[in-house]
Amino acid sequence: MNQKPGVCTFCGTGCGHFIGVENNRIARVYPSQNHPVSKGRLCVRGWNIHELLDTPDRIKKPLIRSDGPFVEASCDEAVGRLIDSLKKYPPESIGFLASPRSSNEEQYLLMKLARSVFGTNNICLDSESGHRASLNVLHAGTGMAGMLGSIEEICGAEFILVAGIDITRQNPIIGSEIHMAARAGAMVVTMDSRRTQIARLSKKFLQVRPGANKLAVLALAKTIYEENLHDPSFLEAHTEGFEGFRRAFGKLSENELYEKTGLKADEIKTVARHLARAKSAMVFFSSGISGLDEDTIGYIYNLFLLAGKIGKEGCGVNPIAGLNNLQGGYDMGLAPDLLTGFQPLADAATAKKFEKEWGTALPSSPGKPIYRSLADQASELKALVVVDHDEGIVRYADAIKKLDFVAYIGAFKNPFAEYAHVVLPIATYVQEDATFTNAERRIQLSTKKIEPEDGLLPGWKLYSMIAAKAGRAWKYAKVSEVMDEIARLTPAYAGVTHAKLAGGFGLQWPVDDKNPGGTRRFDLAKAGRKLAFYGVSDVFEAPSADDRFPFLLMVGKAQHFWHQNNLMKKTHIPMREYNATLMDYPEGYVEICPQSAKEIGVRDRWPVRVVSPHGEMRVSARVSDDVSPNTAYAPYFVQEMISRFLLGHTEVLRQGEDATIPVRIEKV
Numbered sequence: 282m283n284q285k286p287g288v289c290t291f292c293g294t295g296c297g298h299f300i301g302v303e304n305n306r307i308a309r310v311y312p313s314q315n316h317p318v319s320k321g322r323l324c325v326r327g328w329n330i331h332e333l334l335d336t337p338d339r340i341k342k343p344l345i346r347s348d349g350p351f352v353e354a355s356c357d358e359a360v361g362r363l364i365d366s367l368k369k370y371p372p373e374s375i376g377f378l379a380s381p382r383s384s385n386e387e388q389y390l391l392m393k394l395a396r397s398v399f400g401t402n403n404i405c406l407d408s409e410s411g412h413r414a415s416l417n418v419l420h421a422g423t424g425m426a427g428m429l430g431s432i433e434e435i436c437g438a439e440f441i442l443v444a445g446i447d448i449t450r451q452n453p454i455i456g457s458e459i460h461m462a463a464r465a466g467a468m469v470v471t472m473d474s475r476r477t478q479i480a481r482l483s484k485k486f487l488q489v490r491p492g493a494n495k496l497a498v499l500a501l502a503k504t505i506y507e508e509n510l511h512d513p514s515f516l517e518a519h520t521e522g523f524e525g526f527r528r529a530f531g532k533l534s535e536n537e538l539y540e541k542t543g544l545k546a547d548e549i550k551t552v553a554r555h556l557a558r559a560k561s562a563m564v565f566f567s568s569g570i571s572g573l574d575e576d577t578i579g580y581i582y583n584l585f586l587l588a589g590k591i592g593k594e595g596c597g598v599n600p601i602a603g604l605n606n607l608q609g610g611y612d613m614g615l616a617p618d619l620l621t622g623f624q625p626l627a628d629a630a631t632a633k634k635f636e637k638e639w640g641t642a643l644p645s646s647p648g649k650p651i652y653r654s655l656a657d658q659a660s661e662l663k664a665l666v667v668v669d670h671d672e673g674i675v676r677y678a679d680a681i682k683k684l685d686f687v688a689y690i691g692a693f694k695n696p697f698a699e700y701a702h703v704v705l706p707i708a709t710y711v712q713e714d715a716t717f718t719n720a721e722r723r724i725q726l727s728t729k730k731i732e733p734e735d736g737l738l739p740g741w742k743l744y745s746m747i748a749a750k751a752g753r754a755w756k757y758a759k760v761s762e763v764m765d766e767i768a769r770l771t772p773a774y775a776g777v778t779h780a781k782l783a784g785g786f787g788l789q790w791p792v793d794d795k796n797p798g799g800t801r802r803f804d805l806a807k808a809g810r811k812l813a814f815y816g817v818s819d820v821f822e823a824p825s826a827d828d829r830f831p832f833l834l835m836v837g838k839a840q841h842f843w844h845q846n847n848l849m850k851k852t853h854i855p856m857r858e859y860n861a862t863l864m865d866y867p868e869g870y871v872e873i874c875p876q877s878a879k880e881i882g883v884r885d886r887w888p889v890r891v892v893s894p895h896g897e898m899r900v901s902a903r904v905s906d907d908v909s910p911n912t913a914y915a916p917y918f919v920q921e922m923i924s925r926f927l928l929g930h931t932e933v934l935r936q937g938e939d940a941t942i943p944v945r946i947e948k949v
Contacts, residue, residue: 286313288717288727290382290710291326293602294432294454295719297786298323300331300711305731307334307711317786318432318723324453338694340706341734351704356736356746363666363703364751366686370663372400372644378651379406379615380669380691381604384715385724386763387707387740388606388613389621390755391668394744397639398753402617402626402648403662406610414575415568415600416611416623418582422813423591426623427608427722429803430563430597431789436462437595440559441469442552444581445494446567447477447837452601452720455565468555472497474835475872475914476907485552490543491833491912491941492824494573498580499821500538501553502587503530508550510557515589519805522814526583529819541823543909557588561595568600579815586812592805602720609718612773612790617648622771638770641753655680666690668740670697690743706737713739714760716782718790722800725787726779826911830893830943834871834913836927870903872914873946878904881948888949891915891926893942898926899949913946 283303289296297316301309310331314321343359344351354362367375377395379388395404406412420426435441435458449456460482463469471480472487472494480486489497505511506527516523539546556562564581566573573581582591582598590596602608614621624631632643654660655677665684669691681687681700689701692709710717712733718724733739738746741763745755757763761779768774776792788799795807805812826833863869871891873881883889885904890897891913900915908914 284311285728285730287711287730288725289319289323289327289330290605290717290727291324291330292452293605293607293720294318294452295605295717295721295723295725295787296323296327296454297725298327298330300334300730302730307331307731315786318719318721319454322454322457333693334709334711336693339709339734340691340694340698340704341737343706344698344701344704346702356705356738356743357750359703359705360743360747360750363688363705364747366688366702367399367664367666368751370685373403374661374663375399375401376403376649376651376654376662376665377401377405378665378667378670379404379610381406381602381607381610382669383606383610383740384710384713384717384727385606385609385613385767386715386760387668387744388610388615389763389767390741390744392614392621393639393755394748396643397641398748398751400644402644402646403651403654404615404648405617405650406607406615411573412568412600412602412607412611413616414573415566415578417575418578418815419598419600420623422582422586422815423803423808424810425791425803426611427790428597428599428720429591430595430599430721431801432458432721434561434595434597434802435459435563436465438462438467438559438561438563439595440556440562440590441467442556442562442564443469443471443473443479443483444498444564444566445473445573446565446601447473447475447479448565448567448601449478449482451567451603455601455720459565468559470552470555474909474912475837485548487544487548487552488909490541490823490909491835493542495577495580496533496538496821496823497542497544497549498577498584499529499533500535500542500544500549501556502526502580502584503535503538504550504553505557505584505587506530508554510554511587512589516587519592519812520586520814521811522816523587525816526587526814529817532819533821541821556584556590559590561593562588562590563595563597563599565599565601568602576818579817583814583817586814591812592803592808594802597802600720605719606717608720608722609716609724612718612771613767617650620770621767622773624771635770638766652677667697667701669693670695690740705743707743708733708737708739712737713741714779715739716764716777716779719787722789723787724774724777724782724790724792726782728783824941824943826943830945832873832877832911832913832944832946834891834893834915834942834944835908836915836940836942866901866903869898869900870915871900871946872903872905872908874906874908874910874912875904876910877913877946878902881946883948890947890949891944892947893926893944896926902946913944 284299287300296319297313299311312321312323342353345354416426469483470485471483474491618626654662664686666688687701688703689698690705698704711730716726741760748755768777773791792799883902886901889902
């Protein structure tokens with residue numbers, strides 16, 4: 282058997298593996314022993330990626346439809362239909378929903394296609410908009426729009442805070458690194474509203490009341506400042522804007538903070554002292570679909586800046602991406618107001634640079650996020666192109682059905698494709714050379730393992746074909762030339778080439794003349810500027826329950842089947858675990874503590890009705906000590922009933938990890 286090195290593309294960790302190839306098919310997968318991120322490990326998803334890559338659930342032929350069912354078509358015919366349909370509409374009525382799983386080269390060319398060929402800035406990665414909030418904070422504070430630390434330095438951190446993420450399930454390899462650091466002596470603290478697996482492995486667990494993460498972070502910062510545990514000379518020499526953050530300390534008394542968070546004074550003070558006195562410290566939090574909101578992320582960043590734990594060895598504020606190339610998507614400019622490398626579209630010099638390279642004028646007005654357009658009944662959106670998206674987009678089914686034209690581009694069958702007028706297949710990532718950028722900014726090259734099926738194009742060739750037929754020929758002879766163009770336009774990628782990446786396990790950007798070997802972490806000594814405290818609000822309104830709706834319901838994800846993830850359904854073992862859950866809880870479940878179960882009068886697996894001001898659902902009770910009295914938890918990946926129920930709470934869920942829904946739970 283031929284074994285070829287590659288990169289796992291399930292989550293944002295970017296683990297290394299070897300793919301076993303037999304007769305031009307993927308037969309099995311092995312971990313890469315020397316990879317600096319995964320170090321010979323794979324999680325349950327990574328061990329089964331060969332099942333995904335060898336699934337019969339592939340799209341192999343272009344499909345078009347007029348009024349009836351799909352019919353097979355040639356690639357020329359399908360592309361022609363797409364171009365003719367899109368050209369009927371003004372640019373402001375066309376949208377592109379990109380995929381956080383596509384390679385950097387594919388994402389870049391989709392962005393170029395939208396802007397330079399069809400003249401629209403309506404392009405985004407909306408499924409994981411929480412990551413944009415993280416990048417906004419880190420870019421404004423340090424100039425680096427990405428993780429400030431490095432996975433390789435976790436083992437050397439003396440203090441680690443895990444905030445609002447069950448990291449051992451979402452990103453198990455990173456969770457494993459944190460657990461090993463704890464066993465080596467690091468003070469690992471988990472702050473969450475639910476006792477997660479990482480909470481059980483931590484030395485300290487701060488079980489915060491739902492929706493009060495920001496207040497808990499404020500309490501930590503207030504303690505560090507008022508106990509003089511910070512370094513005033515560091516603040517004076519290296520930071521600016523502290524006074525704006527300090528004003529928040531006086532908004533709530535200590536007693537109010539403890540009451541609203543549900544934490545005890547000695548818990549907060551102990552953790553704050555450990556953080557301040559540690560020589561190195563890191564924080565990890567989710568930045569995906571159920572990530573923290575921007576204000577809470579700002580408080581976390583400000584806390585670590587106050588403690589002097591940014592820009593030093595073993596330190597970092599680290600948003601963790603749930604999907605494999607989410608960071609790369611923002612690096613490639615997949616946002617209505619950004620170009621590559623977090624360069625603002627509104628900057629005249631940046632726009633001129635792209636116009637010169639592309640040989641055409643750019644649309645100057647920022648676009649609109651696709652999900653916002655779909656939710657807006659007065660939206661101008663008429664035509665939509667979607668690339669490889671999870672089933673979550675189907676929650677906008679009613680709005681999508683009203684569009685005049687919908688196209689789907691992807692390698693795998695997807696329920697969303699049923700809403701499309703044109704379906705264009707593309708090769709999988711093992712059928713082409715491609716780069717991906719993981720959560721720690723590591724750009725890795727994945728080389729071709731097998732040949733694509735007859736007539737199946739990799740994404741970069743398909744987008745080039747669309748551009749050419751639309752009258753804008755691009756002259757790429759090979760995919761590495763796409764990266765060369767990215768490097769010319771993107772300062773953080775200036776020194777990146779496929780040839781350079783082929784010699785190792787990737788490079789962490791920025792990669793440029795000053796950092797030819799990449800940049801492991803943000804370095805204060807090289808910043809060339811003062812670090813800014815992020816402008817945060819001083820409004821603190823933690824959600825509360827009442828007599829009519831006495832429970833605060835939290836929603837989240839899980840290891841085997843998260844994000845209504847279309848790809849997870851193509852792998853047998855994760856689906857087996859999911860189905861095993863459904864054997865116990867066939868209608869899905871809501872998790873409540875034993876005390877609440879006794880008060881309601883139910884036992885584990887008994888049916889209950891969950892009622893909110895906006896709807897209700899009937900599920901099973903799951904009795905667990907992981908949640909506190911008067912709180913409940915529902916994983917939104919389990920069964921459509923829960924997903925439908927959550928549709929009525931879209932505005933609440935935009936709060937991310939702090940989202941809570943007041944409900945009552947009744948025995949059926």
